[in-house]
Amino acid sequence: MNEMRVAVLGGGVSGLAAAYFLVRKKERVPFLRVDVYERAPRLGGVVETHVADGAIVERGPDAFFARDEKIFSVLRELGLEDELVAQNPEAGPTYVYHRGRLLPLPPGTEMGVPRRLLSMVRTPLLSPAGKLRAALDFVLPPLDAPGDVSVGEFFRRRFGDEVVEALIEPLVGTVYGAEADVLSLDTLFPAYRDLERRYRSVLLGLRRSSRPSVRGETKSASRAPGAGRFLTLRSGLEELVRRLARALPPDAVHLQTGVEALAWEDGLWKLVLSTGETVSAFVVVSTLPAWELARLLRGMGREDGAALLEEIPYSSTANVAFRFASPPLLGFSGAAILVPPRERRVVSSVSFTSRKWPHTVPPGESLVRVFVDRRSVERYTADAELREAVEEDLARLLGNLPPVRSALVSRFDRSLALYTVGHKERLARIRTYFANLGLPLVVRGAVFTGVGIPDCLTGGERAADEALEHLAALAKRA
Ligand SMILES: Cc1cc2nc3c(=O)[nH]c(=O)nc-3n(C[C@H](O)[C@H](O)[C@H](O)COP(=O)(O)OP(=O)(O)OC[C@H]3O[C@@H](n4cnc5c(N)ncnc54)[C@H](O)[C@@H]3O)c2cc1C
Structure with a gap:
């Protein structure tokens, strides 16, 4: 045959x-x-690792979330078990750029969605009026309308505009490449719909249900070592x-x-x-x-x-990886900075890669990946122009930058399905x-x-x- x-x-x-x-x-x-x-x-x-002069720079994805055992059995078969590196647990929290200040994302949020009232009450990211509005979640009736709604619409109704704009939008925007007001709740966070239906209030539902996670794609992690964590491969x-x-x-x-x-x-x-x-x-x-x-x-x-x-629909993304001779923002203890779209900056998020993954640069150096706001991806079509605009905006966010050893621009045209x-x-x-x-x-x-x-x-x-x-x-x- x-x-x-x-x-x-x-x-x-x-x-x-x-x-x-x-x-x-x-x-x-x-x-x-x-x-x-x-x-x-x-x-x-879109998976591409650039290795130069002792640094490992990912142009596209830099890690994956190991949800369950399945992924480990594939990695084992491929002989990649010894290559696995878990994200540095000391990398620090994620910060949000809020009206000229860097403020930590409140603990106990998942993709920016608050899971605990107390963390919302304490965060300086929300105004007193914003906090009161968020607490209305306890009393507002569920909306039992059929059909999908946007992540933005759902959470604006439950928690108000401030929570969406300060907490949810910066995270979902970075991960899923679009505004919360266009992304699908049923695809990304279907369990919140159930919580609202069953418990009326999302916060009450979270407290009463034993669900470890309510994200659409997230099932409970198995007991595989490394499961439920972000991992990468040592060589990229x-x-x-x-x-x-x-x-x-x-x-x-x-x-x-x-x-x-x-x-x-x-x-x-x-x-x-x-x-x-x-x-x-x-x-x-x-x-x-x-x-x-x-x-x-x-x-x-x-x-x-x-x-x-x-x-x-698909969106195009771009990022610039800066390699510095020393860490920028000395004394800063964060792993990432999210910049809400309403700030209208060139930068949409900053990942302190070498804090999360110290093996990616030689000791003493640092690697920072800066993701570009969609409007700027379209505006700066030449790489040199984009790099310059990003570096300028980064300096405005972080203050004086140490000397840049190298910068690598990566663009992904129509690469992220929305x-x-x-x-x-x-x-x-x-x-x-x-x-x-x-x-x-x-x-x-x-x-x-x-x-x-x-x-x-x-x-x-x-x-x-x-x-x-x-x-x-x-x-x-x-
Ligand atoms: C910037 C960025 C960051 C990301 N970060 C993460 C992350 O941190 N963690 C994570 O888990 N995921 C991340 N993702 C998502 C993940 O990387 C992608 O979903 C995944 O790698 C897509 O793989 P794929 O094979 O489906 O598609 P692709 O990687 O897009 O591969 C499709 C291939 O088809 C080829 N092709 C197109 N047309 C033709 C044709 N006519 N004939 C032959 N070949 C063709 C293309 O050249 C391409 O190589 C990220 C994605 C991007 C863009």
């Missing part, structure tokens, strides 16, 4: 994980051949990419090979590659951003599917669309599985299983 090719589109963590699990489960299909097509000259997608997260790639057959990865067009002909996929070649495959696993898969579907005449995928209101329902329609299409096409990638690196790894395994089911069905029909 000829080889049965599964073509994996995209060589980011999702695509590599799908290919890795396919190869690992190869005994189920002896004639399986896996090929990964990646448009860029390197693997990893790109080591994960290298290990996944190393586990594949040497001829499985095709770099600088974009998939330009897809067609379904005579029971086989035809892939037109940017190299000019056309290859065929039994099953296609797409881990492309939704907008790129939409382009391929449109080329197949599937306008309806393309339009559905294009309903998912989980906006209605996201779950949108995904359900997309899933139904692909299920009804009846083609051996598996659609995965961060937008469908969750943005975290562990989600991409586990999503890759599910993609592999689905691809194998398609192959088994095809083999039965043959």
